[in-house]
Amino acid sequence: MTDAADSHLWQHRDFRLYWTGQASDVLGSPLSSKAIPLVAVVSLHAKTWQATILAAVQETRPLLFSLPADAWCDRVRKRPLMMATSLVCTAAVGAIPLAAACGRLTLMQLWVAALVVGFCHVVGMAASLSYTPHLLPPHRLLRPTPNWPAPTHWPTSAAPPSPTQ
Secondary structure, eight states, rough: TTTTTSGGGOOOEEEEEEEHHHHHHHHHHHHHHHHHHHHHHHTTTOOOHHHHHHHHHHHHHHHHHHHHHHHHHTTTHHHHHHHHHHHHHHHHHHHHHHHHHHTTOOOHHHHHHHHOOOOOHHHHHHHEEEEEEHHHHHHHSOOOOTTTTTHHHHOOOOOOTHHHH
């Protein structure tokens, strides 16, 4: 690549696809982490201990999956893995309203969906972080850009991140 060709990240199709995918994953993750317990309490009238198990399943995902996910992501192609984790996560979350519409939704399904979503999130993030060096030219890895962290900050702040973050 020439310096003129990579002067703007938005001119690179691969970067735009990556950024769009990351933005949708980062926006969807907090929604599912709030929606699954809400469905358990409102629709299934879950008891306190059942909601606690669901919260534990959701919150312990980095503890359970980080080390194996990192080791596995180093040995496989990252882009197909990121796409697969997004599709599996979408299927797991999408099965919840389908089961509810059919009157077949159970707490076990919510627990499994929370576990699958957690696994997919950890594996997808591990693949994403190790995919970045393959996506960008080396001189872009050293210079921060104000657009790069934006998708990861959307769910947690209303303002765009400052360039010093």
